[in-house]
Amino acid sequence: MAVTALAAVHFLLVPDAGAARRLRRELASSGARTGVVVGVWPELVTLALDNFVLSPPATDWNTAAHNALGAHPDAFWAGSYANAPGETCSVVCNQYLQLLQETEPDAPFSPLETTELAGRGGAHLSDLARFHQALDGALPDHLAAIQVLLQAPQGLRPLYIYVSPMLTALSVWQLRLVAHLNHGCAEFRDPALQAALDAVAQPPEGLQAVGSSLACLQRDLFDLPEQKVERDNSVQWLAVRDFFEEAEVAAGMVQSILASDKTLAPADIGILVPNRLEYTYALRDAFALARLPLSGLGDPNWRRDLGRELILHFLQVREKPAPAMAVAACLTSPLMPWSQTEGATAAQRVIDGDWRISAWRGISQDGDAVLELLRGEDSTGASLADALGSLVRHLSANETLAEDRLRAAELVEAISAELVADAPVDWSSVRRLAGPDRLEAEPATEFTQEGVTVWHEGREAWRSVRHLLVLGFAAGHYPGRDGASPVLSETDIHQLAEQTGLPLVTRRARLDRDRACFKRQLNMVAETASFLIPRRDPAGEAQSPSESLEFILYLFGEEEGAVLSLDLSVDRAQARFLRVSDSMDVILPSCRPFGDLAIGQNLLALRTDAEGNPKPESPSALETLMVSPLAWLLQRLKAEPALWIGEKLDVLLQGTLAHGVFERVFAAGEELPERKALPDQVRTALEAVIREESPFLRSAAWAVERHLLEGQLVRAAEAWRDILAELGANVIGTEVWLQGQLGKLGIHGQSDALLALPGDRLLIVDYKKSSASSRRDRMLNGYDSQVELYRRMLQTGGLKEEGAEGLAERLRASADIGVVYFNLNDATALSDSNVAESSRLPGWEWLDNDVSAAAIALIERRVADLEHGRIVLNRAGDQEFFEKQAGVKPYALEVSSLITLFMPEAGEGVE
Incomplete structure (x- = not known):
């Protein structure tokens, strides 16, 4: 019986969903096609795994990375890792993976293992080489999938992969996989598809704003030409207070633009926003009030990892002394077997200094058992494993939390497997296993034909517009800020690239990519562009305009004075499309006198x-x-x-501790203590009072404050003892x-x-x-x-x-x-x-x-x-x-x- 070969798939690789949407629209408009897929890199990997009938490789990169870091206590990361293991692991791994993915997959990290650099960079590179050896071949999921696919035999169907270097930057590992999938299929590739993909990096034909200031930006931004251009009203810069005012001003400007040209539809107006959550909420609220639909804004597509979050806080509670915030977080977790109100009330008592974690009337047996667990502590792996297992058994049975309970149980199983029954608990290692994940929810982005077009910073524009409002045009945006690596300097990266010939990506290369993306976004605008500059960040701190403003103003030979401040009536009068409310008599708010x-x-x-x-x-x-x-x-x-305020040794708590110490040292009916015995007696009494009233002071982090307080109380006790003796007083x-x-x-x-x-x-x-x-x-x-x-x-x-x-x-x-x-x-x-x-x-x-x-x-x-x-x-x-x-x-x-x-x-x- 003959086997029918499956039809080939032509996969057009794009950098993000915006480019994918635009390319799909262009391909659909040009005629019907079959066997053509447009997608981003993860979609290509998934398609390839399915084609080769392979499962995604199961890796435990996080554990392997932490073990490799811990194996070298003399490495440059040792001090930071002891204090902040999660953050340190992230920084080291990011630098390591940036280097690794630019080496050959069949010889990972070569020739970096034998390359030498001078000074600090050389020491760090040597430690990274030791880190690579300690990993013993372990890889994160995305690189492990590439490695598996590179070793795969022939798939179920031919895959033809199309890439546009102008649009999508790929690492060496990604290039090798594309070459492997494309092996032997050059004659079957469709030139029309490649041309369509390359066209995404160019503005649509006939769209450019010829002869205007906007056209100058689209052509010369970041190029610093010698000839200056006189600015017209196709571009403007407006200074606003913050992102809230930006959203309100943007909504008003959209209304004005639509009112000024009846041929315009909301989709002809675009809004370019930073990838920051506050802009999502501010725009959604402002445009809803203005009754303007948005297309492409999206909602936050993540949710709390309640299961792992609870286990992390529970571990912090079982390692005494427990932070009050950790206890309060446990008590208020939705997974607990009591109501949110009961949990919040109990948590507030802990925050207020009541460390007894007492039960309340009407609490269930499960709830009572959990409170007992929160009061307990562990010294061995066996007791911690028992406590974790008991916690999971007593969690809320609410069906809507089934997935979170499962994640908690899976984490408890993983932690228990690492614990040694009769050995002390290695708390830092245990907590490393328990970090919450960022759980992706179902994508909520809605794309409509009629809504105002929303683009996002650093992503390709998904449809053209006639007017664009750029929001968040402040420092660190357009292009985004790429911080310096604390592991290898930019000079180190340049030297490594020269010595090894590897195409290592520098900060300048990433900056150029981001600038090119921003320029492509501007090239999708036909008539005007307005840049809104928030003077203050979400925390209320002053911030400067985007670094790109200097390049823009250079083209027109202008200074920053060209920025119009909406706080000034003179500037507001010059602003184009600004919606200003009609003047009206001021009506003072009702101010009822009170006494x-x-x-x-x-x-x-x-x-x-x-x-x-x-x-x-x-x-x-x-x-x-x-x-x-x-x-x-x-x-x-x-x-x-x-x-909810974190623990602090304030005046009130110091008074409570001092009263407890003096009550114990100068007890009723007892003889006056010997003066030379007072330091030991005060120390013992203070330890007892701290254990009862403020356990957090027992931790090493509070050692300095604890010793200072002890010294003050010893001196006061000696003076008080002398007074009592001189008075002949009895307590x-x-x-x-x-x-x-x-x-x-x-x-x-x-x-x-x-x-x-x-x-x-x-x-x-x-x-x-x-x-x-x-x-x-x-x-x-x-x-x-x-x-x-x-x-x-x-x-x-x-x-x-x-x-x-x-x-x-x-x-x-x-x-x-x-x-x-x-x-x-x-x-x-x-x-x-x-x-x-x-x-x-x-x-x-x-x-x-x-x-x-x-x-x-x-x-x-x-x-x-x-x-x-x-x-x-x-x-x-x-x-x-x-x-x-x-x-x-x-x-x-x-x-x-x-x-x-x-x-x-x-x-x-x-x-």
């Missing part, structure tokens, strides 16, 4: 106990009330901004809750320590992780509320906790009660009590004024306002008043931006 809030109910009753009585207020809450009643209200309503309580009354308002607070002095005297101690200067100012000005609040607690109530009768009796028997602030940063004690022994104590200061009078008076007024449902809003002068006159740092004003937003202009500060 203090009259809510009409007792705001102290926002929190009540079981009997319906208002819960007591703490000294810190009353200080917030004193500074800003609105801040107090927002906190009561839990309406403060919920921010009779730490973290003691007191309660009492401020008028009719219940108050409570936790004193850091209670000291019993000879003669039935008592001192309430408050440790402050600050210097004495700020506290002294507020005490001298009468704005220190805590002294009087603690004193009133003892006078009107006493201990809040039951079962401490001995301590309660001691408090009732005290003839004199004082308050002292011990400021840890400068080991200074500030007190409103004249302790007899203080005269011989260095660093003890007695303030003989009423340190709380003004503060208590203001607080009592604020409380009366709350009882009547009145919130006095802050005035513009409040911050200056509290800082300069009261000596109080007004942190409450920073609780929410609403406080300054709703700040009446009237008023000179605190009433």
Whole structure:
């Protein structure tokens, strides 16, 4: 039985989808054809594999590359690789592959292995040669496919490959594959197809803007001719604020162009945009508002790799101390067995400093098991493998997440295979396996006959237009910026090319390609081109115009002053096609005057106990009330901004750690520690408090801050121990809750320590992780509320906790009660009590004024306002008043931006 040969395929290779679309249109317009395929390189490789009945080679390039890098701890990349393995691997591999693909496939990396360069470049090239040897033939997928095809026998059908060197630049490996596929078929190639492909590199016949300034750009851009041309209105440059304004101006200009020429269709107008996501969103929104369809813009065609992303964060969590952001990322992952709201709430608690990762009411068994996994840690490969397996088993069963669960399970299987059961976990190696991938979604680009034509920077134009708007004409675009390689310099590449004869691609060659592409895009325009220059980047930073502007202005003998700024009315009047709104009377926005809030109910009753009585207020809450009643209200309503901020050793956390250390070192009922033993005791106590309150400080990255804090606390502890010894004081309580009354308002607070002095005297101690200067100012000005609040607690109530009768009796028997602030940063004690022994104590200061009078008076007024449902809003002068006159740092004003937003202009500060 005879076998019928399959028909030949003529494959026309183009650089991108834009060129493919244009060529398909041209071929279809010229007549019907069969056996002709237009496509890009990956499509050619897929077609060739199918033709030879081959499967794409399965490679693990990422693992092989990391192993090869790790095999040479003395190579130039070693230091960077230890700190940033993923980024370092990407940089080294990019340079290696750029060199490799320009060598012969049957002798990869030869003759580079034996080539010598002087200095730094030579050392780097030698290390790359060792990297090549360590790879032992491993290749990334795209090169492995070429290698397989080069060894393939005859295929099912002849393949005739057409390439236009003016349009598509190929590496040596790609050229060898094209030659292999074309072997022996020269006489069967169709000259008409080759001519059609070459024509894509040229503008369509009759399209050029002959005799205009645009024609000068199309002909001479980047060539620097001696003769200058007088500029006409076929080109213009408009400076705008940023990409948002660009999109809005572009939409208006399209409307104006269409209105000025009724023969135009939207497809006759083109927009050239950078390949940046912000332009996609800005153009889509602006043109939708203008009711203008777009053709070729496209949507982001990628989505999050939820499965691998979760495993990466879980690995970071299991390596203690865990970053708060990693824990929060796990809790909010859609793959978790709880709702997004529950996850966000739990994550916010972690961000706010609650590291317990506690379960909540109604959590499922799967959820409880996952929380237990997040709390745990691993020291061996066996325990980590068990934890990873358990995590996958307890993930959400949501069917829409099936693919993400599968990707998580596959990654867990790969990681577990690399773990050694009874060996310590090599965390850096494990994390390298877990990097999320960029998952490609279904392409969403829509090409329509009627829509405004959209081209993209660095890609071929897919249809001609009469008017073009070039957006994002700023530094780094048109042509795109090609950064210098940190591995081999441009000089190194030139020397290698000269010594080896290899066609190595230089930065200048890539620049020339990009310039040629931009010039071909301009040559697809028939009448006008407008270049929009954003003065600021998406981050709001100033940026300069595209480097190509200098070449353009050179052609016309002009300076940068030719750029019209749309901020200036004179320039706007000169701009062509600019859509300017009609002048109209200015209507000021409605500005309803506002003043203090009259809510009409007792705001102290926002929190009540079981009997319906208002819960007591703490000294810190009353200080917030004193500074800003609105801040107090927002906190009561839990309406403060919920921010995700990375870990930091701020003043608040330092205070928490210091309090914990002093509570342990100077414990109630214990003898004073020996002075020489304090450094060890402080160190031990600090380690314990860090483990409970801020585990992230245990990591090596925080060693400097941890040691500085430890030194400060040792010096403060030594000074405090000396003061206690001189006073003859005994610590009779730490973290003691007191309660009492401020008028009719219940108050409570936790004193850091209670000291019993000879003669039935008592001192309430408050440790402050600050210097004495700020506290002294507020005490001298009468704005220190805590002294009087603690004193009133003892006078009107006493201990809040039951079962401490001995301590309660001691408090009732005290003839004199004082308050002292011990400021840890400068080991200074500030007190409103004249302790007899203080005269011989260095660093003890007695303030003989009423340190709380003004503060208590203001607080009592604020409380009366709350009882009547009145919130006095802050005035513009409040911050200056509290800082300069009261000596109080007004942190409450920073609780929410609403406080300054709703700040009446009237008023000179605190009433």
